[in-house]
Amino acid sequence: MLEIEGLSRQFNRRSVLRDVSLRLQAGEYVAIVGESGVGKSTLLNLIAGLDRPDCGRLALDGVAYAQLDEDALTRLRRDKLGFVFQAFHVLPHLTVRQNVALPLWLQGLHGAAADRPAQQLLEAVGLGERAASWPRELSGGEMQRVAIARALVHQPSLVLADEPTGNLDPANGAKVLALLAERVRQVGAIGILVTHSPAAAATADRVLHLTSSGLQA
Template identity: 55%
Template sequence: MTATDTPPLLRLTGVGKRYGQRWVMRGVELQLRPGELVALLGESGAGKSTLLNMIAGLEPVDEGQIELASHPVHALDADGSAQLRCHALGFVFQAFHLIAHMSIAHNVAIPLLLTGVSQAAALKRARKMLEQVGLDGRQASLPSELSGGEQQRVALARALVHEPSLVLADEPTGNLDPATAARALGLLAEQARARRAALLMVTHSEHAAEVADRRLVLDSDGLHPA
C-alpha cells in the first residue's frame, strides 16, 4: 500500500451544525491522514470549537457524517463515544484544564487510568512523558506551582500520553505570551510527529504556518485552504 492509499484517519462528509434555525456551518469536508498536522483558522464565532466538539463526539452532528478510525462518530451512543474519546483522542485547551489538587504526574496519568492501566504503570509513563516535555524533576508539583507555559506543557503531555491517533487542540497557546506560545506550539508539533498522531489545532499564531502541513479556514460554507 502506498502512502496515498492509506485510509484517512478522520473523514468529514457534508457536516453541518445548527443552533435553532441558524446554521453555523454546512458542507464541511475534511480528510486527515495519520500523522498529519493541520491548522484550523477562522473568525471568532465561525464554529471552530463547535467543529472540534463534533469530532470529539461532544456535540450532536445535525447533518453529514464524521468517521474517526472507521468509527461513525455521528452515530455513536454516549458510551461508544466516550470509549472512542478515551482511546483515540487527546485534547489541549486554551485554559489548560489541569486538576488543581493533583500533582502534575497524576494529571498526566489520567488518560491512562481511564483506559484501565494500573496506577503504578500509569504514573511511570506519565513521568516519562513529563521528561519529554522538559518537566523532569517537577512531577510532584501542583499545577499552581508552575508558570503558564509549564502548565501548557503538562496539558500537552496529558494529551499525548495514551498515544491517541488524533489530538484536538483549541487555541492551545491563546493564554501564553508570543515567545512561550511559539515554544509550546513547536513542542506540540514535535511530540505529535514523534508519535505519528494527527493534530487538528485551532490557532491564530503565525507559528502555526511553520509547524502545520496544511492550513484551513472555516466559514459558514465549510473548510477552505488558507
C-alpha cells in the first residue's frame, strides 16, 4: 500500500502542493492530471523520495519514508520503486539488456541472475531480439519500451511514470501506454501515471485531478 497524508510543499514561500492525501493498494493504476504548474512533477518527486515535503506523511508497504536519511531513501528507491521518464534515460554505453538489468545489478545480482530476468522482460515488451543492440540503434518507441522493462525488472512495489509518451508519436505513444498499463497490472504493482494528456490518462483504471485544493476524483 502507498499512503500519502497531508502532503505539502513550498518553494520560495509559494505553496506548490497543499494537503494532498491518497491511498493506493497493490494492483491499482491511476493517472494524475492537472494544469501546467499545478504541481504534478513536484508530487511525483515527493512520492519518489527525490524531494522532501515540508509536512505530511509518505509510507510504502508500511514503511514511512519522508524523513529517512539519504542512504535509506536510496535503498528504498532501489528495491521498491521503478521509474519511467519522458526522456527515457537509457544509458548509451550499455546494451539494451544491460540497461534493463541495471536495477538488478544495483541489488547485487549479476550474471544469469540479472541477465535472465532482463531477457524475459525484453521478450515481454517485444524487444527480445534487440537485447545486444545499443540504444543509438533504437527508435524512440523502442527506447521507451526498454525504460518500461527496466522499471519493472526488479518487481517494484511502486511504478512511477512521468509523461512517458511526451517524446513519442501518437502511434508509438499508444503502444507504450498500453504496454505500461498491462505490465503494471501483471506484476501487481501500484502504478502512477502523471500526464497532461486525457488520452494517456484514459489508459489508467481511474483518473485523479490535481488542483490547488488537492487531489480530486
